[in-house]
Amino acid sequence: MENKTIELLGQIRTDAPLVHNITNFVVMNSSANILLALGASPVMAHSADEVGEMAAMAGALVLNIGTLDQCWLDAMICAGLAANEKGIPVVLDPVGAGATQFRTHAVEKIMSACRVSVVRGNVSEVLSLGSADVQTRGVESSLGLSDAVAADLKALAYSKRCIMAVSGKEDCITDGDRVFRVENGHHLMTRVTGTGCGLSAVTAAFCAVASERLLEATVAAFAFYGRCGELAAAAFDRPGSFYTAFLDCLYSAGEAEITRGLKITESAGVSPGAGGSG
Amino acid sequence: MENKTIELLGQIRTDAPLVHNITNFVVMNSSANILLALGASPVMAHSADEVGEMAAMAGALVLNIGTLDQCWLDAMICAGLAANEKGIPVVLDPVGAGATQFRTHAVEKIMSACRVSVVRGNVSEVLSLGSADVQTRGVESSLGLSDAVAADLKALAYSKRCIMAVSGKEDCITDGDRVFRVENGHHLMTRVTGTGCGLSAVTAAFCAVASERLLEATVAAFAFYGRCGELAAAAFDRPGSFYTAFLDCLYSAGEAEITRGLKITESAGVSPGAGGSG
Amino acid sequence: MENKTIELLGQIRTDAPLVHNITNFVVMNSSANILLALGASPVMAHSADEVGEMAAMAGALVLNIGTLDQCWLDAMICAGLAANEKGIPVVLDPVGAGATQFRTHAVEKIMSACRVSVVRGNVSEVLSLGSADVQTRGVESSLGLSDAVAADLKALAYSKRCIMAVSGKEDCITDGDRVFRVENGHHLMTRVTGTGCGLSAVTAAFCAVASERLLEATVAAFAFYGRCGELAAAAFDRPGSFYTAFLDCLYSAGEAEITRGLKITESAGVSPGAGGSG
Numbered sequence: 001m002e003n004k005t006i007e008l009l010g011q012i013r014t015d016a017p018l019v020h021n022i023t024n025f026v027v028m029n030s031s032a033n034i035l036l037a038l039g040a041s042p043v044m045a046h047s048a049d050e051v052g053e054m055a056a057m058a059g060a061l062v063l064n065i066g067t068l069d070q071c072w073l074d075a076m077i078c079a080g081l082a083a084n085e086k087g088i089p090v091v092l093d094p095v096g097a098g099a100t101q102f103r104t105h106a107v108e109k110i111m112s113a114c115r116v117s118v119v120r121g122n123v124s125e126v127l128s129l130g131s132a133d134v135q136t137r138g139v140e141s142s143l144g145l146s147d148a149v150a151a152d153l154k155a156l157a158y159s160k161r162c163i164m165a166v167s168g169k170e171d172c173i174t175d176g177d178r179v180f181r182v183e184n185g186h187h188l189m190t191r192v193t194g195t196g197c198g199l200s201a202v203t204a205a206f207c208a209v210a211s212e213r214l215l216e217a218t219v220a221a222f223a224f225y226g227r228c229g230e231l232a233a234a235a236f237d238r239p240g241s242f243y244t245a246f247l248d249c250l251y252s253a254g255e256a257e258i259t260r261g262l263k264i265t266e267s268a269g270v271s272p273g274a275g276g277s278g
Numbered sequence: 279m280e281n282k283t284i285e286l287l288g289q290i291r292t293d294a295p296l297v298h299n300i301t302n303f304v305v306m307n308s309s310a311n312i313l314l315a316l317g318a319s320p321v322m323a324h325s326a327d328e329v330g331e332m333a334a335m336a337g338a339l340v341l342n343i344g345t346l347d348q349c350w351l352d353a354m355i356c357a358g359l360a361a362n363e364k365g366i367p368v369v370l371d372p373v374g375a376g377a378t379q380f381r382t383h384a385v386e387k388i389m390s391a392c393r394v395s396v397v398r399g400n401v402s403e404v405l406s407l408g409s410a411d412v413q414t415r416g417v418e419s420s421l422g423l424s425d426a427v428a429a430d431l432k433a434l435a436y437s438k439r440c441i442m443a444v445s446g447k448e449d450c451i452t453d454g455d456r457v458f459r460v461e462n463g464h465h466l467m468t469r470v471t472g473t474g475c476g477l478s479a480v481t482a483a484f485c486a487v488a489s490e491r492l493l494e495a496t497v498a499a500f501a502f503y504g505r506c507g508e509l510a511a512a513a514f515d516r517p518g519s520f521y522t523a524f525l526d527c528l529y530s531a532g533e534a535e536i537t538r539g540l541k542i543t544e545s546a547g548v549s550p551g552a553g554g555s556g
Numbered sequence: 557m558e559n560k561t562i563e564l565l566g567q568i569r570t571d572a573p574l575v576h577n578i579t580n581f582v583v584m585n586s587s588a589n590i591l592l593a594l595g596a597s598p599v600m601a602h603s604a605d606e607v608g609e610m611a612a613m614a615g616a617l618v619l620n621i622g623t624l625d626q627c628w629l630d631a632m633i634c635a636g637l638a639a640n641e642k643g644i645p646v647v648l649d650p651v652g653a654g655a656t657q658f659r660t661h662a663v664e665k666i667m668s669a670c671r672v673s674v675v676r677g678n679v680s681e682v683l684s685l686g687s688a689d690v691q692t693r694g695v696e697s698s699l700g701l702s703d704a705v706a707a708d709l710k711a712l713a714y715s716k717r718c719i720m721a722v723s724g725k726e727d728c729i730t731d732g733d734r735v736f737r738v739e740n741g742h743h744l745m746t747r748v749t750g751t752g753c754g755l756s757a758v759t760a761a762f763c764a765v766a767s768e769r770l771l772e773a774t775v776a777a778f779a780f781y782g783r784c785g786e787l788a789a790a791a792f793d794r795p796g797s798f799y800t801a802f803l804d805c806l807y808s809a810g811e812a813e814i815t816r817g818l819k820i821t822e823s824a825g826v827s828p829g830a831g832g833s834g
Contacts, residue, residue: 026306026322028582028623032749037795042749043652044582047625050658057655067306069325096321099335102328191529193310193320239315240525247796251747304584304600345584347603374599377613380606469807471588471598517593518803 001264005220006255008206013039017059017208020083021201022046022076024066024095027194031062034198037250040205046072051079056086059208062201063116065106066095073106080114089117089207089214093200097121098128111160117207118163118218120200123149126166130156145172145181150267154179163218167199171222175215182219183263184226186233192243199225202250223262228253230261279542283498284533286484291317295337295486297479298361300324300354302344302373305472309340312476315528318483324350329357334364337486340479341394343384344373351384358392367395367485367492371478375399376406389438395485396441396496398478401427404444408434423450423459428545432457441496445477449500453493460497461541462504464511470521477503480528501540506531508539557820561776562811564762569595573615573764575757576639578602578632580622580651583750587618590754593806596761602628607635612642615764618757619672621662622651629662636670645673645763645770649756653677654684667716673763674719674774676756679705682722686712701728701737706823710735719774723755727778731771738775739819740782742789748799755781758806779818784809786817 018041023031028044035042045054048071055061061083063076083090092110096103107129110116119126123145130152145153150172157164158176165173171182189195203221210217231253232245249257296319301309306322313320323332326349333339339361341354361368372385385407388394397404401423408430423431428450435442436454443451449460467473481499488495509531510523527535574597579587584600591598601610604627611617617639619632639646648666652659663685666672675682679701686708701709706728713720714732721729727738745751759777766773787809788801805813 024322025303025581026310029307029585029749032582033795033799036747036749044580044623045652045656046623047658049626050656053656053658067322067324070327096323100323100328100331102325102331191314193307193314238526238529239311240522240529243311243525244522244796244800247799248794251794251796302600303581304588307585345600345602348605374601378601378606378609380603380609469592471585471592516804516807517589518800518807521589521803522800 001216001219001223002258002262004216005224005262006258008209008217008220009224009254009258011209012205015209016041017205018043018057019060019062019201019204019208020045020055020058020079021062021064022051022072022079023062023064023197024068026066027064027197030194031198031201033247034250035201035205037247038202038205040208042201046075048075048078051075052082055079055082055088058083058088060089060091060204062091062093062204063110064093064095064197064200065097065103066197068103068106073109076110077113080110080116084115089204090114091118091120091200091204091207092116093197094119094121094125094129095197097125104128116162117214118165118203120165120167120203122196123166123168126164127152127156129160145170150174150179163215165203165218165222167196167222171226173215173219173222178215179267180219181265181267182222182226184223184230186229188233188237188239188242189229191239219264223264224253224258227257227261231257279494279497279501280536280540282494283502283540284536286487286495286498287502287532287536289487290483293487294319295483296321296335297338297340297482297486298323298333298336298357299340299342299479300329300350300357301340301342301475302346304344305342305475308472309476309479311525312528313479313483315525316480316483318486320479324353326353326356329353330360333357333360333366336361336366338367338369338482340369340371340482341388342371342373342475342478343375343381344475346381346384351387354388355391358388358394362393367482368392369396369398369478369482369485370394371475372397372399372403372407373475375403382406394440395492396443396481398443398445398481400474401444401446404442405430405434407438423448428452428457441493443481443496443500445474445500449504451493451497451500456493457545458497459543459545460500460504462501462508464507466511466515466517466520467507469517497542501542502531502536505535505539509535557772557775557779558814558818560772561780561818562814564765564773564776565780565810565814567765568761571765572597573761574599574613575616575618575760575764576601576611576614576635577618577620577757578607578628578635579618579620579649579753580624582622583620583753586750587754587757589803590806591757591761593803594758594761596764598757602631604631604634607631608638611635611638611644614639614644616645616647616760618647618649618760619666620649620651620753620756621653621659622753624659624662629665632666633669636666636672640671645760646670647674647676647756647760647763648672649753650675650677650681650685651753653681660684672718673770674721674759676721676723676759678752679722679724682720683708683712685716701726706730706735719771721759721774721778723752723778727782729771729775729778734771735823736775737821737823738778738782740779740786742785744789744793744795744798745785747795775820779820780809780814783813783817787813
């Protein structure tokens, strides 16, 4: 996966893919800066008057439901349909799904109206997408992801026909068939707003240059992003200066930092139900 | 007050209280980062479809009227009522009150619809809340607060049954009975956007862990926040690098930086009317 | 122009002119910080309930159509009319004009409803304002601006009775009569979001203190802003730390940094049509 990551990163820096973000007010600035530092071209647009046209120009679309309201939800679906028609990847960040009814239902509406390629969230947000078809067995984000949770995610990915990509102390990415774990990252990333949302945007940038291999692109995005967090935290141990260094690393990290730096493992034999005794 | 400040800060870092912010677009990102650096958990949500539910989950609510429109005003009142029902503190930041009719009236609407625990603003914003019942005698923020202004603030706090917390070169916090002055802070804080709004958010975080002792919590928040500004300004004397360091200090400052660092005095004998000859 | 730039900058730092911004969600925070670092006083307000009142208090108005929707467009026109009535300069940033129909039409509506003093954008955005009356001959932003494009901009400025101010590798500012080129700046500015929009805000601040000499004020704003980019890039070569240093330079750069540091040339003999053989 290291060579693949280096290759995709190089492609982003060469092509500067346009990533259309309909995202929340808190992270608009930071997501744009994260994408620019990485080498991609962000655009933010949310008016129903133009989202279709904008999404059709982009290489990938991010739908992020933080600070959502009804009007923005309608625009997201409109943009999602345009992205589907054009065949570009759609990354959904279900911020706060499971916390309020409005957000949980918003995710359901988006998922049933549009084809979503990747759902990127924390474990409780992502598992909130599963209702009757997946029985969640509790959230253990502080402990890393148990095999039981990984099995739930795999089942959810399978049933939704979509990559489920959970970030946390340990990340888990699955398309319902294969399951990857990523252990890059640093706890200071949780002390800066928008790092999760920024990962959704970075995942979209990787997917934009990945042709059809979206699972690998997502794993590469998670590992590279977490690696940059580690590098920044090695230089600065407080959140203000850490964040500045993190942007710097997204810009400058390359082959030297990636080689032998990614902590990716593919889990063998995680099947729905296997977690029952986990 | 130093021990109280250390205790409340420790409580925030242990409990990571959820602070629900309905705030302006300019500072959403910075308020979130300030709360995260401090150790609290920010959430931003403004849709009428979910603010009640979100406020009811939180430990404190911030209502900030910068970049207000009618729709957001309705949501603020809705969230305020939910917070009142739950019994959690509400901090109101009357950004620009007194500058436009719309903002002045918005503050009146919020104050008459909901019980506000603390109003945090600059002196002209806060004094604009007093109309018939308090005669303002001019704004002297550049000179520090005169006894006359402190007396007005005390009378206003008494009549509104709410803590009035004014920040400026010298801060003044009063519940209509006791009056505190805080002299921590640095002028570079005025050269970075969102430091005032960030103080409202930090005040909410301190109130969230303070049980009923909101006056002390507000004083502690002001003094700690200003102290972090001093520490950052001692390291960097220009606004970009100052702000980065300020976030770092909010994260790392503790007992060592607080002890003998807070400049809090309680004013004796400031009574409504006393300022008439001030 | 160096003395003029030093003079206007000093005036901004003395007067702290109020700059009213109706701008996009991505850059609200960064535009405010850029204006504060420079020495101006930013205010953001977009509600139709108050934009007229706010614009009438300001020294300049910025209309920026990034993240536009119909409601904000109406508010921009309302504020623009108030600014016209008061006689204060209006700077329009046509973000994404030419990219979607909605944005192209929005610019037309603003330009026909209000008198705009300066249009600040990249070359494709600005040239999208010309339709029947100016024939664009292609965009060469990566190569610097050809004489043909400069001639088009001059013709456009003449026909719209408005300063056209294009930023890019090389900047071009013209009022339809005189044409200036500015070569200050650094490519890292394109790797941080909001630097273009920030230049529109800075242009407004320079115009706010310039009395009627808006062409010179715009040229001074571009050159000073680009110079700060160069200074920051000399200190840091990655976008996170570059941006922090850029804010620091906007705050601290003065006579010493400006003298012999500005790369401004006035083009002689660029006339509409001259570019035909360029």
